Amino acid sequence: AQSVTQLDSQVPVFEEAPVELRCNYSSSVSVYLFWYVQYPNQGLQLLLKYLSGSTLVKGINGFEAEFNKSQTSFHLRKPSVHISDTAEYFCAVTGSARQLTFGSGTQLTVLP
């Protein structure tokens, strides 16, 4: 079985400040890890993914994430956020199952 925990349901941050959205996963097999962003009334857009190799993954819109196998974490970071980054962010994992298993999401709100 695989599962994902997003520890923070809401993260408010001021514009141009750094942000970290936390994600922990559990799986009995090796995993692929993903971060998706969802804007209001929109579908999911892939930000970045970890498949193998370098544990630091860079994605779109200046986001990056680091895979930490020992801590079973895949935290998302951005050094300086913009108002336009306000959205819901979902961490997801796929391992032994075909489908993606998603966390419950983190609402990032960037304040002016």
Added chain:
Amino acid sequence: GAGVSQSPRYKVAKRGQDVALRCDPISGHVSLFWYQQALGQGPEFLTYFQNEAQLDKSGLPSDRFFAERPEGSVSTLKIQRTQQEDSAVYLCASSPRQGRGMNTEAFFGQGTRLTVV
């Protein structure tokens, strides 16, 4: 079209009514998934198709839910005798890959928001 298209975007159904939700995947995509996203939650898996074959329907919450993809392209998710707990956004995703790598290139539609009143 260029992406995964879902219709209708919004659907209001009276309790007990049957509904049909449509997904047009990206042309040529082999794999197709349906997910259910309740308010304030992450998407949860419903069912998976590889071409026209429904290989996994373990996530369908009850026998009122039925999905098909008869020609390996367009898919329909049907919900019979809708109930209030069926209110959610239903997302469709397609991928050109199959096997473990399919989710590495998954594209999501904008979803259908179903409200049962």
